[in-house]
Amino acid sequence: RNDSIASLFDPQVAQQKAVKLDTFFQKLHKNFGFNGTVLVAQYGKIIYKKAFGYSNYFSKAPLNTHTHFQLASVSKQFTAVAIMQLKEKGLLNYDDPVYKHIPGFPYDSVITIRSLLTHRSGLPNYAYCLDKYYNKKIPLTNQKVVELFIKYKPGIDYRPNAKFAYNNTNYLLLAYIVEKLSGENFRQYVKENIFTPAEMNESFVYDPLHPEQLKNAAIGYLPRRGAPAVAGFDHLDGVTGDKGIYSTVEDMHHWDMALNQEKLIRLSTLEEAFTPQHREPKVLPKNYGFGWRLTQLENGEWLTYHTGWWHGFKNYYLHNSKDNSAIIILGNMAGHSLSKVNVVQSILYPDKASIFMKGEPLPQEFTSGGN
Secondary structure (H helix, E strand, C coil): CHHHHHCCCCHHHHHHHHHHHHHHHHHHHHHHCCCEEEEEEECCEEEEEEEECEEECCCCEECCCCCEEECHHHHHHHHHHHHHHHHHCCCCCCCCEHHHCCCCCCCCCCCEHHHHHCCCCCCCCHHHHCCCCCCCCCCCCHHHHHHHHHHHCCCCCCCCCCCCCCCHHHHHHHHHHHHHHHCCCHHHHHHHHHHCCCCCCCCEECCCCCHHHHHHECCCEECCCCCCEECCCCHHHHCCCCCCEEECHHHHHHHHHHHHCCCCCCHHHHHHHCCCCCCCCCCCCEEECCCCEEEECCCCCEEEEEEEEECCEEEEEEEECCCCEEEEEEECECCCHHHHHHHHHHHHCHHHHHHHCCCCCCCHHHHHCCC
């Protein structure tokens, strides 16, 4: 399958697209403040990659395609794949109640692993509902959050499985379930079972107790008049599953290829993750699978992608398994430049340009704030 897709690659067409992509990103950098790295691939081959701007704005250290960026919510798909791996091993089912794998979890069987994967649990956001119970001067952990949920049982936001509501609590709990079933720390599990087989040798799950991990990482910035402000770390950076992975555009391309080549999970397993899970009263054009956002185009096709926004980092990753193509954009200046990602989509797929340019597929959480 992958060989037949690779045979569609035309170097001349790829070069034409690369010229257009470079023209676009040069303008995005100069006129709209884009600061980050880019990699675009089609038919399994890289057609464009480049870095724009600074890793450190004040020392003027330049970015390169091996610079680490905090993936923010793009991390969620790694958590979802970890759960899918455990499903393939027969260690869980998506419709298992969460309490089956988290002893003492104080909510009934209606909240399942599927509820967490698809953001339909109704659980409140841990960053707000428990903030009066923990010390913000020390990094929060998944274990601590679970203990507080069990102890205080904060009220749910809506009837579980009644609707979609994007919520980081869901993926924190999934990471904790990975730890319980694998017997490994989540950071170690991801390294051994995802990063290593995918050949993502530059990637890691951040640990606040090991700040030396960030020696080659970009600093996240918030745009301000005069000079950008460093986006500081806080107690939430100790939590994994919902965010926390640092990676590079080079490694994200390895991730994309590993998914296409079944190095991590079977394509049949992945296909379910790309299936719209929200169907009331009908399949919604803005949707979610397992760790991936889904947007339906006018022609009926689905975009499979995710965004991320955390501590000044803003990212976009489009995965198209149909033609082994990807758009990977990692930014460390939290401006509005990525609102123009539909131009990149149009360059990669010129036959669909009129569809892409009509609307903006990015979700509200990404354009208005959040992770």
